[in-house]
Amino acid sequence: MLAIMAVILESERKTAKARIFLALVYALLTLGAVTMVYPFAVMISASFSSAYDYQRHSPFVRALFDRDDRFMRSIAMRFRVFPREVYPDAPDSWTSWSQVAQDHEGVAAFARHELADTAEPWSERRKRARAFLGRLAEADPHALVCDYDARDVPAFVKSRYGDIDALNAAWPIRHRSFFEISFSAESKMNPAKDVPGDEKYATFLAFKSWYAKSSLERGDYVSRAMPYPLKDSADEIRNALAVQFVEHGWRDFAESAFANYSLVGDYLFLRGRAFANTLLLVILSILASLTVNPLAAYALSRFRLKSTEKIILFLLATMAFPAAVTAIPGFLLIRDLGLLNTFAALVLPGVASGMSIFILKGFFDALPRELYEAAAIDGASEWTVFLKITLPMTTPILAVNALNSFIHAYSSWEWAFLVCQKESHWTLAVWMYQMSQTFAHQPWCVMAGFVLVSIPTAAVFLLCQKVILRGIVLPSMK
Numbered sequence: 001m002l003a004i005m006a007v008i009l010e011s012e013r014k015t016a017k018a019r020i021f022l023a024l025v026y027a028l029l030t031l032g033a034v035t036m037v038y039p040f041a042v043m044i045s046a047s048f049s050s051a052y053d054y055q056r057h058s059p060f061v062r063a064l065f066d067r068d069d070r071f072m073r074s075i076a077m078r079f080r081v082f083p084r085e086v087y088p089d090a091p092d093s094w095t096s097w098s099q100v101a102q103d104h105e106g107v108a109a110f111a112r113h114e115l116a117d118t119a120e121p122w123s124e125r126r127k128r129a130r131a132f133l134g135r136l137a138e139a140d141p142h143a144l145v146c147d148y149d150a151r152d153v154p155a156f157v158k159s160r161y162g163d164i165d166a167l168n169a170a171w172p173i174r175h176r177s178f179f180e181i182s183f184s185a186e187s188k189m190n191p192a193k194d195v196p197g198d199e200k201y202a203t204f205l206a207f208k209s210w211y212a213k214s215s216l217e218r219g220d221y222v223s224r225a226m227p228y229p230l231k232d233s234a235d236e237i238r239n240a241l242a243v244q245f246v247e248h249g250w251r252d253f254a255e256s257a258f259a260n261y262s263l264v265g266d267y268l269f270l271r272g273r274a275f276a277n278t279l280l281l282v283i284l285s286i287l288a289s290l291t292v293n294p295l296a297a298y299a300l301s302r303f304r305l306k307s308t309e310k311i312i313l314f315l316l317a318t319m320a321f322p323a324a325v326t327a328i329p330g331f332l333l334i335r336d337l338g339l340l341n342t343f344a345a346l347v348l349p350g351v352a353s354g355m356s357i358f359i360l361k362g363f364f365d366a367l368p369r370e371l372y373e374a375a376a377i378d379g380a381s382e383w384t385v386f387l388k389i390t391l392p393m394t395t396p397i398l399a400v401n402a403l404n405s406f407i408h409a410y411s412s413w414e415w416a417f418l419v420c421q422k423e424s425h426w427t428l429a430v431w432m433y434q435m436s437q438t439f440a441h442q443p444w445c446v447m448a449g450f451v452l453v454s455i456p457t458a459a460v461f462l463l464c465q466k467v468i469l470r471g472i473v474l475p476s477m478k
Contacts, residue, residue, distance in 0.1 A: 038059060040454075041059035041060070042057055042058065042059050043447055043450055043451060044059075044451055045058055045059055045060055045061050046443070046444055046447040047260055047261070047444065047447040047448035047450070047451045048061050048257040048258075048260065048444075048448075049061065049257075049444045049447075050073060050076055050077065050256055050444060051076055051080065051097050051442075051444075052072065052073045052076035052097045052098075052100065052101050053069070053073060053101045054098075054443060054444045055098035055101065055102075056101055056102075061257070063253060067111070067249075068107050068108045068110075068111035068112065069101075069104075069107060069111075070245075070249055070250075070253055071111040071114070071115060071245050071249065072100060072101075072107050072110070072111060073253065073256070074241070074244065074245045074249060074252050074253070075241055076097050076100075077149075077224075077252060077256050078147060078222065078223070078224045078226075078241075079147050080147045081095075081096065081097065082094045082095070082096070082097060082100055083230060083237075085229065085230040085231040085234060086230055086231075086234045086237050086238060086241075087110075087234075087238070088231075088234070090110060091103065091106050093106075094106070114238065114241075114242050115242055115245070115246070122243070122246070125239055125242070125243050126221070126243050126247070128236070128239060129221035129222070129236075129239055129240040129243040129244070130221055132221070132222075132233075132236045132237075132239075132240050133212065133215060133216050133220065133221055133222060133223065133240065134216060136212040136223065136225060136226070136227060137209075137212040137213045137215075137216045139212070139227070141205040141206070141208040141209045141225075142191050142205065143191055143227065143228055144191065144208045144209075144212070144225045144226060144227060144228060145187075145191060145225070145226050145227075145228045145230070146183075146187055146204075146207070146208045146211060146224055146225045146226070147187070147224055147226075148183060148187060148207065148208075148211070148224055149224065149259075150182065150439070150441070150442060151259050151260075151262075151263045151442075151445065152211075153178075153181050153182065153183065153207070154177075154178035154179050154181065154266070155178075155266075156207055156210060157178050157181050157203065157207075158178045160203060160206065164176070164177060164178065167181075170199045171198075171199055171200050172198065172200075173200075177271070179267060179438055180438065183200075183204045183207065186200070186201055186204040187204070191228045208225045209225070211223045211224045211225040212225040219248075220244060220248065221240045221243045221244040221247065222237070222240035222241055222243075222244045260444055260445045260447070260448035261448045261452065263439075263445055263448070264435070264445065264448045264449040264452055265452075267431065267435050267449070268428055268431050268432065268435065268449065268452070268453070271423075271431065273424060274426060274427060274428050274430075274431045275428065277343075277425060277426065277427050277428075278410065278427040278428045278429070280343065281343065281346050281347065281409050281410075281416075281427055282406055282409045282410055284343065284347045285346075285347055285350055285351075285405045285406070285408070285409035286402050286405045286406060286409070288347055288350075288351040288405075289350070289351065289353065289356065289401055289402065289404075289405035290398060290401065290402060290405075292351050292352050293352060293353055293356040293357050293360060293401060294360055294386075294390075294391065294394070294398065295386075296352065296357045297356075297357045297358075297359075297360030297361040297363075297364055298360075298364055298386055298390060300312070300357070300361050301360075301361045301364035301365050302364070302372075302382075312358060312361070314354075315354030315355075315357055315358055316354055316355075316358060317354075318354045319354050319355055323414070323415070327414070327415065327418060330349055330415075331418055331419060334348075334349075334419050339419075340419055340420070340421075341419070341420050341421060341422045341425055342420075342425075343425070345419040345420065346409070346415070346416055346419065346420065346425075346427075347409075349415065350405065350408055350409065350412075353401070353404070353405075356401045356404070359397060359400075360394065360397055360401075363394055363397050364390065364394070367390065367393060371389055372385060372389075375389055399464040400464070402464060403460060403461060403464040406457075406460050407457060410427075410428075410429065410456065410457060411429050411457070412429060413427070413429035413430045413432070413433045416429060416430050417430050417433065428453055429453070432449055432450075432453050435449050436449070
């Protein structure tokens with residue numbers, strides 16, 4: 001922006017043309033900012049959403065300021081699909097939670113009806129709801145149905161078996177982690193018919209009992225475990241849901257919103273050495289990039305080699321091939337060197353960058369030759385010239401190179417997954433990819449993961465941006 005202001009003379013800034021020009025520039029900058037901020041706001045909003053409101057793709061969470069919407073979301077916390085058996089008088093168009101979320105007027109009318117004062121005092125309704133949940137907590141789990149939340153499964157099964165080896169020894173199907181476990185088949189079984197007697201189904205029965213008992217201990221009035229069939233207890237369930245919202249609506253909303261981040265934290269940061277691996281990889285990649293690229297560019301610029309043009313052409317040619325083309329030859333080379341499943345396999349391929357060397361050489365070529373001549377007269381060695389004169393003047397370019405190295409090392413999961421098959425060497429990017437596959441049926445959890453892993457990138461970018469501005473703007477103002 002300062003560069004644009006410098007193009008317009010001080011005497012011209014108050015003219016109509018200059019003001020129109022500046023207004024257009026500010027409008028374009030604002031539009032560019034909106035196009036960048038809006039998608040990020042949608043991602044943040046989606047990270048706090050659920051099956052009910054995820055499909056809205058809105059930059060804000062409506063339940064924060066809409067009580068009716070918050071009530072409907074509290075119902076969605078306990079049912080995978082809209083409970084038609086509990087609310088037979090609801091609109092016929094409500095066949096999925098996404099359709100319910102789009103009917104704002106219908107949701108408002110529905111909530112007002114369910115939360116309206118009745119002839120029965122709220123104190124009596126609370127007692128009745130509490131007694132209802134108490135009966136469920138003592139009921140035979142075979143007689144309960146459960147629309148469980150997949151986010152609750154890993155913690156419960158882990159608390160029951162302790163470690164994954166004990167789980168695999170007891171269950172017929174082996175699992176690599178507790179996050180892979182699902183009770184989808186068990187939850188669809190009809191409790192009124194014969195059910196299997198294997199260990200996994202026994203765990204599901206204990207899971208249903210845990211839902212009801214833990215809800216009762218928390219002081220709730222309803223849980224995800226419900227009596228079968230639902231229509232026989234519709235009035236009790238409706239009363240319990242209304243009382244639960246009145247008493248604990250905000251608490252339930254906050255817990256459901258941050259449950260996504262809790263799951264992501266457990267998945268990404270408490271498994272293996274993902275965070276330590278990523279930190280080490282980023283540090284090594286940045287140090288290697290800031291060492292090799294400046295040295296190579298300085299040599300090409302300072303010593304005027306005969307084959308400089310050919311070397312530059314070769315460096316630029318490396319950018320003509322996409323990463324997918326070079327992945328196989330790169331993998332074969334790393335394999336032949338015996339570097340698979342090592343940090344060297346992650347760091348070495350990104351040490352030298354043809355674009356970085358090319359940009360740095362151009363910057364070095366633009367530096368005044370008089371600086372080097374004065375340094376030679378003073379008796380400075382080549383290392384002194386490089387470290388004390390050249391590098392300090394290239395801080396903005398080095399900041400850009402460091403930023404590019406960080407982004408490549410931090411977000412590149414394809415190469416990391418290809419050359420490091422051991423989970424002990426996986427970085428956050430690899431685990432994030434695995435999570436996007438494991439929880440594809442719960443994209444709101446994946447969005448929470450994207451938000452968390454994007455925070456370091458944003459922080460590093462802002463830090464490097466200050467260095468770039470300090471190196472470009474301040475010299476122009478002197």
